[in-house]
Amino acid sequence: MKSFQEVELHPLSPEKPPYGAPCNGCGICCAAAPCPVAFVFLFQFRGKCRALLWQGDRYVCGMVVSPDRYVKLIPRRWRESGGRFFASRIASGAGCDSYAEIDNGAGRGGA
Numbered sequence: 001m002k003s004f005q006e007v008e009l010h011p012l013s014p015e016k017p018p019y020g021a022p023c024n025g026c027g028i029c030c031a032a033a034p035c036p037v038a039f040v041f042l043f044q045f046r047g048k049c050r051a052l053l054w055q056g057d058r059y060v061c062g063m064v065v066s067p068d069r070y071v072k073l074i075p076r077r078w079r080e081s082g083g084r085f086f087a088s089r090i091a092s093g094a095g096c097d098s099y100a101e102i103d104n105g106a107g108r109g110g111a
């Protein structure tokens with residue numbers, strides 16, 4: 001039995017790529033549930049990740065692009081190295097890791 005979850009995304013967000021394909025910034029994974037980085041550093045255990053940012057024409061991880069904005073103990077001068085650390089923890093660049101199936105009949109945003 002499949003469970004359904006409705007998530008809200010930016011209307012211009014790209015379509016979710018197939019599992020394993022390069023990430024395109026669709027935001028489905030982070031809108032559906034917070035990742036382990038959010039558990040440990042943001043103390044967020046459910047719901048849309050509060051570090052999910054719309055930037056330009058795609059979603060990005062706020063913990064990667066500006067971790068000092070979310071974790072006050074990280075000095076701004078460590079933004080780049082902190083971002084690299086968090087990118088490695090979320091397997092950034094490893095491909096889509098969301099098994100979510102989109103119900104096109106319900107329109108964009110269902111996961």
